[in-house]
Structures are given as structure tokens and as C-alpha cells.
Amino acid sequence: MQKIIDIIGKEVREAFEAKGYDTKYGVVTLSNRPDLCQYQCNGALAAAKAYKKAPLAIAEEVAQILKMSESFEKIEAAAPGFINIILKNEFLSGYVKQLSPENQFGCEKTQAPKTIVIDYGGANVAKPLHVGHLRPAIIGESIKRIDRFLGHNVIGDVHLGDWGLQIGLIMMKIKLEQPDLVYFQADYQGEYPSEAPFTISELEQIYPAASAYSKENEEFREAAKAATVELQNGNPGYRALWQHILNVSIEDLKKNYDNLLVDFDLWKKESDAQGYIPGMVEYLKQNNYARISEGALVVDVKEETDTKEMPPCMILKSDGGTLYNTTDLATMVERMELFNPDEILYVVDKRQELYFETVFRCAKKTVLVPEETKLTFLGFGTMNGKDGKPFKTRDGGVMRLENLIQNISNAVLDKILENRDMDRKDAEAIAKKVGLAALKYGDLSNQASKDYIFDLERFISFEGNTGPYLLYTIVRIKSIIQKYGKELAAADALQPGKTQSEVDLMLEAAKFNEVIEAAGNEYAPHKICQYLYGLANAFNSFYHENKILAEEDKEKQKSWISLITLIKGILETGIDLLGFEAPERM
Incomplete structure (x- = not known):
């Protein structure tokens, strides 16, 4: 299904063309002044230089064409050359009516699916998972889910350390x-x-x-x-x-x-690559890719354009022993042989960036990995305590991951039992889901490459930009639908919005496909978090302004039920892409 911004953009480009301007100036974006308009086009500012004409004059010419469209309620040329756009409510509701679980709420699967191997997890055998394993696991899991949702063939590999x-x-x-x-x-x-x-x-x-x-x-x-x-x-x-x-x-x-609701397709290990090492080493020698340096076998990866020191990639130590470099390169050879992927994505601590750049260069220079195969390093930042230093236990040790999960679940459980009279077993089941949402959302809402502060009190709050807030919103919608009690209204029941909060909610729903596509292209689960928080806020504003269950106009009520059922579906799909789920009640 075409994105709403693309539909609007097509009309704007055609208007530029009709007035004799290049269509490249008809780029539409979300408004950065939502108090003035919903969408905007700033192309007249750039066109003014090319056509030696006042930007406002260009904007006014284009606006005159757009005012004849059935899509727009208001088109305004504003100084110094903006085109402000407000959609007709009928156009907006007509678009939103087409969103459904069957078409992934407007998010089309790609026409060019890729095979992607995602290397994430980073666990070692014989050692417990600790907090340092949290970020690669949940970031990698979310990216895997997003890419699959977009139609790609994604293979998640834990790649265990088991051979040193x-x-x-x-x-x-x-x-x-x-x-x-x-x-x-x-x-x-x-x-x-x-x-x-x-x-x-x-x-x-x-x-x-x-x-x-x-x-x-x-x-x-x-x-x-x-x-x-x-x-x-x-x-x-x-x-x-x-x-x-x-x-x-x-x-x-x-x-x-x-x-953690993290699932790997492959439980491959360092040892699985060992059988590929002898042949790989022989290949590097025979094709003169490698040389001997102080007894070690190395591949030079420095390029003339480098402004920083770039060490050679060591393949064998002087005693003939292998290194991580050797195993990682052999693993690439194995992955090319088994899966022939279009991309291999590594979700790893950002402090390993130089190491991976060295290995990637070596793989491409020696044609162990063909040029067209993309090698991607997604470096993540550190989870820190409130002191700004890497998160530790109270006694200064590294916390086990299972203890961290239990601690956050216990904190949520205390909060639930404090405020509600509920069977303890039921409360524990709810606390487990809410705690996981708090933990994952608290992490994923940050850009992956950034460090962030682990703040238990903030993460488990049922208000503000948190996982529990999203779950509470979903549960609230479930409760309304359950109390409505009748057969759910079909999408056709949706009427054009009558109030600002209703229109705002439809606008948020219409952005879903655009956000998911951007999150997939940019390896950016945080974009989904931002979107879901905005959608939840829009719903709660709508909920507080409209008495859905008490509404006497039954057609209007049906329309609202249809709308909030759609919102529930989008929210549930979004949190699934982030890797957590909502309970039935809270």
C-alpha cells in the first residue's frame, strides 16, 4: 500500500511540473509546525536559486494548482517560501480505512527480498549471561523481526564462543x-x-x-x-x-x-568455522593476498585515503595459532557457502568498530566475501548506572542478566500489588510481561549507538515514554472493546474525523508504514519506539476528549470503535517488532 506521504508528494511534484519547475523540488515532509499544518513542502526555497525567482512567488504558483485537489482542505503559501498542507478529513479517513492486519497496516512487503544473516547475542559457553549481553540480544532480535516484517529472509545466529x-x-x-x-x-x-x-x-x-x-x-x-x-x-x-x-x-x-523473548535460528559456534580455516589460509597464500610479517601471516588492509592508523589483519600468529580474526573470516566463508547472503549484519559493542573494519576490509580485499555482499557493523553503546559508569551490582560486580530481569519484574510486581487487589499468581504473570516491556523499551527507545542510563524507577513507570505506558494503553483499548460487547465495527464504519483529537489519531495511524520502512532501512528500533509513544499519546488524548462507551450516536460510536480497534492492532504489531507483548489486563 502506498504511503500517504508519497500520495501527497506525487500531487505536489505534479503541481511543480505543471508550473514548469523540476519535480525534484516537490518533496513533502511532516510539518515541523503541527500547530500550523500537517505536512509541508520547502522545495520553493531551493527552486528559487535555480530559477532566479522569489521563493514565495514559486510557492504561491504551486499552491494555486494544489488548491484544486480533492485531497487537501487547506493549501497555504507562507513566507519565505513554504507550502503548508492540511488534508481533507474525508481523504485521511479514506486512507486509514484501507489499513488492516491483512495488509500489515499499509506496510507492504518488499518486492526485492534479501537474505540477511544477523550475528547477535555474543554469548560464551560455560559463562552466565550478564547485563553486557542485554543490548546485542534485544537490538538484534528487534532488527530481525523488523526485517522479516518487511519481507526479507533473515537468519539470526547467536554465534557462541566455544573454542578458545x-x-x-x-x-x-x-x-x-x-x-x-x-x-x-x-x-x-x-x-x-x-x-x-x-x-x-x-x-x-x-x-x-x-x-x-x-x-x-x-x-x-x-x-x-x-x-x-x-x-x-x-x-x-x-x-x-x-x-x-x-x-x-x-x-x-x-x-x-x-x-527475554529472544530466539535464534542458528546456534552456530566458533568451532563450526574451524574446518574452513585450512582451505582459507591456503587460498590467501596462493593468491598472494597474505604475507609474512615477523613470522605471522597477515593481510594488509590500509588504504591510501586512510587518515588513521590501520593495522594489518593477522590471519595466523607466528606460532601458527589462529585468532578471532581467523575465526571471524572463516565464519564469513561458511556463511557465504551455506546461505549466500546479501548482507551480514553484526550487532556488537561499538568499541569493536576498528576490529570489524579491519576484518571487513580483509574479507572484501581478498574476495572471501564478494563486493556485492554488504557487511554491516551496528555498534551499540553502553548501559550505564545513574553514576554514568557501566552498570554494576551494589557490590561493584557484573550483574547476571537473569537477576536483572527478575529485579525489574519484582519492582513491577510490588507496584501492581501496591495499587490493586489481585491474585498474586496473576500479578506475577502480568509483572513478567510488564517488566520485560520496561526493560526492552528502556533500552530500544535509545539510538543503538548511544550510551544510556538504566533508571529502574523511570523504566517501570506507567506514565511517560515507557514500555508499561504502551502496555497500559493497549490494555485500556482492549477493555473498551470488551465493554462495547457488540460485534466489532468493520473498517467501513470509520467516518471522517470531527474533532482535532480524532484527526490527530488518524494522522498517527497513517504514518505506520513510513516509520517501519525507515526503521528497517536504518537499523533503528528507536524510531518505532518514538512512533508508538506518539500514537499512544494521540489515543489517550482522543480517549479523554470522547466518551466512547457513553456516546449516544451509534454510527459515531461504531466509527470510534473501528478506529481504536485499528490503533490496538498497530500498537500490538509495533511492540511485537520491539520484542515484547501486552497482557490482557493490568
Whole structure:
């Protein structure tokens, strides 16, 4: 369905053309003075230079043509050369009538669907998720949902860290404590146990203990390095133990991501790329893309236009060992082979920008990734405490993500029970949904690249620019529709708006497709947050000005029910794209 701004823009461009001006000047935007008009065109200001004519004179000429249109209630040329536009209520309601869940509220699926791999999550096996894992998970999840809504084939990959020294440290710590386990017996020939020799709680204690011990015991650290190499070379006992670490970790990670309503299509791991490394290294050598520098194999990625230092991309260390660079490049090779994507998008801490620029340049320069495949780095900022520093627990530690989720749910639960007489189990179920909305909206309402302050009290407020406010608005609409009790009014029942609040609400509904398209193109969930907040405000203004259930004019009442049913659908679709859902009541 064509965007309303494009329909208006077409008429304005045709008016410019009719008066002998280039159509490029007929660009229409939302008004930055909504007290004066709904839309505006500033093209006469630019046209004035090209045609050596007063901008107001051009605006007046174009306005004369537009005044004959059936779409516009008021067209005004204003100094120094603006064209102010107010739509006819019949035109606006006619457009809004066409919006429905069946046509995604006017948001067409793309005619040129792309295959996009989104790398987000960033979890490591054997380590619990902490607050640092929040942003990549929820930003990546929202972008995945938006792109799918727009019709793209999107593949979300958690891409677990499972292949480095951390595994060697864990295995050697287990060996230190349980040396008789069969995994450490070189001559063992039988089946390895199907049950892991540890629980997730025990596993999460093993790694920090092993890491701390390695710093004070050089012999232990060297044994861990050797064990890592043996694992990578296929030691069967170590491989069996490593598989236990994976299984136990992934089961726990899935549970925690489920609590965030984050879902991955692929649970790929660093280790999955290992088989691609030998062939990739040989390819880089044979095609003279790589050179030896102080014993290491590197690819030069510096360009003549660079104004900053750009280090070479190291492929192999001087001892022949691999690095993150190696694994990430091999993962790209794997993704090209498996999916042939049009784009690979990485949702990663913005402090890694230089690293990813180096790897991307290497991938393109060596044609591991073809030129037409887009490699995108979406760097996110830090979630900070009220002191402006990275968010910590009260004792200065890094908070586990599950504890953060529970804390915010508990705070919402206290608020609900404080203000309402409700069964505790029901209240807990509601608090879980509202808490998640508070957490996700509090994050996503900020531009991804910006740092933001985690403010629990503000995030869980039922007023203002918050997730709970959106949910409260949806629940309010559900309650009205339920009390209305009759068969829901069809879209055809919608009448032209009679009051300013009704017209404003229709104007907000008409923007949905434009906002979603922009959010998808710009990887910008915050644009959806801004829009939903504006839509909720417009609804609540309308609600306070009009007694919907007490209205005696039944045709008008039907029209209002039709309108608010549409608004509910748009709000519910919007929060789904952000990755949370509304309860039935609050």
C-alpha cells in the first residue's frame, strides 16, 4: 500500500511540473509546525536559486494548482517560501480505512527480498549471561523481526564462543578436581558417559576459579593451553567433555534467552568455522593476498585515503595459532557457502568498530566475501548506572542478566500489588510481561549507538515514554472493546474525523508504514519506539476528549470503535517488532 506521504508528494511534484519547475523540488515532509499544518513542502526555497525567482512567488504558483485537489482542505503559501498542507478529513479517513492486519497496516512487503544473516547475542559457553549481553540480544532480535516484517529472509545466529583458551582452562580445572574421569584417560576405549560430570551452576563456578588459578600458576596455564590445542586437534576424551560443556551451557542459555523473548535460528559456534580455516589460509597464500610479517601471516588492509592508523589483519600468529580474526573470516566463508547472503549484519559493542573494519576490509580485499555482499557493523553503546559508569551490582560486580530481569519484574510486581487487589499468581504473570516491556523499551527507545542510563524507577513507570505506558494503553483499548460487547465495527464504519483529537489519531495511524520502512532501512528500533509513544499519546488524548462507551450516536460510536480497534492492532504489531507483548489486563 502506498504511503500517504508519497500520495501527497506525487500531487505536489505534479503541481511543480505543471508550473514548469523540476519535480525534484516537490518533496513533502511532516510539518515541523503541527500547530500550523500537517505536512509541508520547502522545495520553493531551493527552486528559487535555480530559477532566479522569489521563493514565495514559486510557492504561491504551486499552491494555486494544489488548491484544486480533492485531497487537501487547506493549501497555504507562507513566507519565505513554504507550502503548508492540511488534508481533507474525508481523504485521511479514506486512507486509514484501507489499513488492516491483512495488509500489515499499509506496510507492504518488499518486492526485492534479501537474505540477511544477523550475528547477535555474543554469548560464551560455560559463562552466565550478564547485563553486557542485554543490548546485542534485544537490538538484534528487534532488527530481525523488523526485517522479516518487511519481507526479507533473515537468519539470526547467536554465534557462541566455544573454542578458545577458556575451554582448556575449564577442562584442566575439572581434571585437577576429578582426575579419575574417563575423559582424561589416554587409553580409554569405551563409550563416554551421556551425563555431564557437572551441573550448570557448577560449570559457572569452574571457569572463574580456573581463570584465577591460571594467573597464579604458570604450569596450570600451560597445561590449559596444551589441552586447548589437543581439543582442537581432535582428542576424543576432550571432545566428549567439550560436548558436555556445550550441551549444559546451551540448555541454560536457551532458557535465559527465552525469558527475554529472544530466539535464534542458528546456534552456530566458533568451532563450526574451524574446518574452513585450512582451505582459507591456503587460498590467501596462493593468491598472494597474505604475507609474512615477523613470522605471522597477515593481510594488509590500509588504504591510501586512510587518515588513521590501520593495522594489518593477522590471519595466523607466528606460532601458527589462529585468532578471532581467523575465526571471524572463516565464519564469513561458511556463511557465504551455506546461505549466500546479501548482507551480514553484526550487532556488537561499538568499541569493536576498528576490529570489524579491519576484518571487513580483509574479507572484501581478498574476495572471501564478494563486493556485492554488504557487511554491516551496528555498534551499540553502553548501559550505564545513574553514576554514568557501566552498570554494576551494589557490590561493584557484573550483574547476571537473569537477576536483572527478575529485579525489574519484582519492582513491577510490588507496584501492581501496591495499587490493586489481585491474585498474586496473576500479578506475577502480568509483572513478567510488564517488566520485560520496561526493560526492552528502556533500552530500544535509545539510538543503538548511544550510551544510556538504566533508571529502574523511570523504566517501570506507567506514565511517560515507557514500555508499561504502551502496555497500559493497549490494555485500556482492549477493555473498551470488551465493554462495547457488540460485534466489532468493520473498517467501513470509520467516518471522517470531527474533532482535532480524532484527526490527530488518524494522522498517527497513517504514518505506520513510513516509520517501519525507515526503521528497517536504518537499523533503528528507536524510531518505532518514538512512533508508538506518539500514537499512544494521540489515543489517550482522543480517549479523554470522547466518551466512547457513553456516546449516544451509534454510527459515531461504531466509527470510534473501528478506529481504536485499528490503533490496538498497530500498537500490538509495533511492540511485537520491539520484542515484547501486552497482557490482557493490568
